[in-house]
Amino acid sequence: MYVAVKGGERAIDNAHAWLAEERRGDQSVTELSVAQIREQLSLAVNRVMAEGSLYDPDLAALAIKQSRGDLIEAIFLIRAYRTTLPRFGASQPVDTAAMRCDRRISATFKDVPGGQILGPTFDYTHRLLDFKLAAEGEVDATASAPASDDPVPHVTGFLNRDGLIQQETPDDAPPPDLTREPLEFPATRSLRQQALARGDEGFLLGMAYSTQRGYARNHAFVGELRIGAVSVEMEIPELGFAIEIGEITLTECETVNQFTGSKTEPPQFTRGYGLIFGQSERKALSVALVDRALRWAELGEDFEAAPAQDEEFVLSHADNVQATGFLEHIKLPHYVDFQSELELIRCIRAEAQSAQHQEAAE
Amino acid sequence: MTKERQTWMGLLARAPEDRLKALWAETGMTPAFSWLRAPEVGGVMLRGRTGGTGAAFNLGEMTVTRCALRLTDCGSVGHAYVQGRDKSKAEIAALADAILQSANAAVLQDKLLTPLQAExxxxxxxxxxKAAATKVDFFTLVRGEDA
Known part of the structure; x- marks a missing residue:
């Protein structure tokens, strides 16, 4: 039961003023600018954009500054802002095959056409603290090599050509949108992809890891992981044609998983898919693994009661804003609720005590 | 015309705000116009496809600013839909769109589109x-049994 209480305004105002002071920290240290956060904490910015479900690096950087680096709080701020925006429409599906790749690797084919491009990766670093970064300094110039204009085709395309992998047939039907309609089960794969794309990275990492440890058996190879820029195109009703309205960075992961087959289809590889805003490869990989695990019914696999196979479990708990909202609300005043519990337990104890007295008397 | 217009509208939308503003200022153009739709910030739902080629799904939104205007002199109408929340960027993009459909197109082509394209x-x-410099050249080591 919810009962409004009044009071505490002055305490709240003072708490918020102190929060602002603590956010600023020691004033003899230079204040962070939003541009510095956007440029130098770009992976945090990417995470806030992905889970806030709004591509706008400046807003995400501002949210990180306002939230003192608490990324879930920053995501919450972005989600709240997003609800104030009028919706102009929907883009055409982005063409990830035309991505201008910063990074593109395949763990399945060594000599993949277009090449293995490492990009700006933490992979192969030694994970030793670099104390040079504690001192301000210039960075060394990055090496450059002649780039080719050759296309960088999707790796799954090669397997597709030989019929060795399950096909992904284009479907332009307007997909369900969980920002407009409540999430309902069973969910289509399109709806699951939307929920996973904005889901909590940590939660999805744990779910994906559980599939690797044997909860839902679907051994995954990284067919391809690519990071880069794609153009965003949208049909403009008042113009009657489509135009490019911007450019975004995406991370795409396609996994190649073990076979399925049926009376009509020969054995084929199956696939998992993850597409995430920004450079977010841990998340893209996690989503691809979880996507694959959630496809058990459509691929005719057994339900092994693994958490990662249970779409109601995964999708209902992947959203960190929902989760933290419900979790954290219990710290807000529940005085009336608790008062009723207190009265109840006193009642029960009084009854139990009087029963004991009676027994003793008898 | 449509093809060319798509090209310049895309180029204007993708242009960094500071460069668009600086190059526009250099043209010295200050045409009189009236708003058909004043600049407005909103969201566009971005879509992807499962498996890169399959069913469309909603990936998340992006901030977009749009506006439409009419030039007072020639009546040419310009539209803009540009990524982000910069209303003056949208205004310049719509002005440029209107001028590029008018008799003054050539000037803007030279002073705005050509440099934006080159940049x-x-x-x-x-x-x-930089990406090409991180391309891996694999070579297979001689294996024990081959030696």
């Missing part, structure tokens, strides 16, 4: 060059 190519080439 975009240079940005993309520089990034592609």
């Amino acid at each position: 975009e190519v240079s940005r993309r080439t520089s990034r592609a060059g």
